[in-house]
Amino acid sequence: MSAAAAKANAKSRSARAKKVRQFITPEGVDLELRIASSGLRFGALLVDLILIVLALFLFSLVMLWIGFASQSDITMVVWMLGAFLLRTFWFIGFELGSRAATPGKRLMGIRVVARDGGRLTADAVVARNLIRELELFLPLMMLGVGAAEDAVSGWTMAAGVLWSLTLSLFLLFNRDRMRMGDLIAGTWVVMAQRVKLDADIATGTAGDAMLFSEAELAVYGIFELQELERVLRGKDARAMREVADTIRAKIGRPVAEEDDVFLLSYYRQLKARLERKLLFGKRREDKYASD
């Protein structure tokens, strides 16, 4: 039972490690960039497309309001030119900015990065976004062509769409989640969220109410410590009760104090113990690892 759990734990850890790419700054620090998942990428694209359509719609509404559109062909020019310019330069324009991300990407907390660690150049941004034209619109075009010409059989059409979809979904088939455009431009899309610095819960006065023995602290490792930290920062009473009960059962303590006092004291002393071991070069990843 516990061997299987240990295996599952190790597996999830190695899956997380697979997403991390070495990225060493000139100062010699590895930034450990994490590759953005395909779901985030798709979400970002969706947000951007919605924003583009919205921008076009608003623009033509304004044109209508001003009264330019009394000649209908002006509106057509606006739509044709606007749609093309927005579709082509929305992505390029935003990714050339200092945050190298479109609004959709910012929302998802991801950004574009040059794969070789150098700076992101304009030509790379252009190349990766012009390929998007192909990835997005080739499957649609295939559908359109197939539907327009009766001579093309359903199967041929399906084959065409399937073929073009393999191009569009190229990022699902490689470890680095590179689109065709990323491949050709030499770029990556990595996580770049902002993380607020939360208060240090290891200081303050409320946490020293209880003392735990060495044996009581020796049952957990780093993984459990950080899960405990998550629960403590979440401040959800039910989750705290559950975790507190689990720990009490494990170390054989009766229910005597408030859950948050108990958890906070346990967290601090466990953290102090594990960090002390860390200083001596002993990193205990989880409770299954030997102490």
Added chain:
Amino acid sequence: MIPPAAPTRALDAPSFSTSRFRAEREADWIAFDLLLTKLEKKGAKALTSDELLQLPLLYRATLSSLSIARATSLDKALLDHLEALSIRGYFLVYGVRETRWSRVRRFFLYDWPAAVRSVWKETIIISLIILLGAITSYSLVASNPEWYYNFVGEDMAGGRDPRATAEYLQSTLGHGKAASEGESGLHVFATYLFTHNSRVSILSFALGFAFGVPTMMLEYYQGIGLGAMMAVFAGKGLGFDFGGWLFIHGTTELFAAALSGAAGLRIGAAVVFPGARSRLQAASEAGRTAGKVMIGVILMLFMAGLLEGFGRQLITDTMLRYGIGTLMLLFWIAYYYIPRREDVT
């Protein structure tokens, strides 16, 4: 046995503790965060010289904090924050080293022509392919007009096929009575041409990675349409006029088409023959050169759209059309291929 009673207190703790580490350095991180936010929102110009001097110091302090925290701390919130802050800082500090304006200037003065020059082999190949397409369809249609219907679709031809009379064909070239009626729709027409041609060019570039084969096919197909039309007009004795009609914008547009094909072919060639580099690296290097060429192609197509939509409809004199077309061609060739001083450095 270490007594578990030794609690970690903030600043009065005697030995090293991660809480103390954090308390000592936190001010730097907050200052760095504020500085980055300011830099992102208002650009480097908004920073005072004092802040600019602070930037690399705070950046290095943050990176060193990250290293220490990774080795000593198990506080996940702290580690995540420092990591995110360092990544953000790195890309801002090492990101842009040039102003937008100087980037644009360098692109037009040097990068664009240099990129076009570097794909000269591919440009020649694609030009030959277009020419080959044109010659093929021209000779086929000239010998047997029935071929025309295989090459040019009904909607593209718009009645300009071998059955049409010479008068009708002449009217499509902007001479005669039918020419004046369509002037109100000029801008729609120009816009349509620009967006359509740009999409075809982007496609022929983007298809390049498939070993360049679809690119070459697309360009060959463009040549075929051209040659077939030419044969129809030449058959009715309108070859010279048709040439002028085509030439005014065609020199720019076909040049752009050839360049987009060349950009695609460059990527395809890099994937097939990467040389000493890895395939991925070769593709990304070719992709960057091709990207520069493609910005130029879109600008050229914009010019061609203007020439086609406005110039061609307003200028009906055949000789003048030839003159403008030649001038444009000379301009592009001079702009791209005349060596300049930056080449030496």
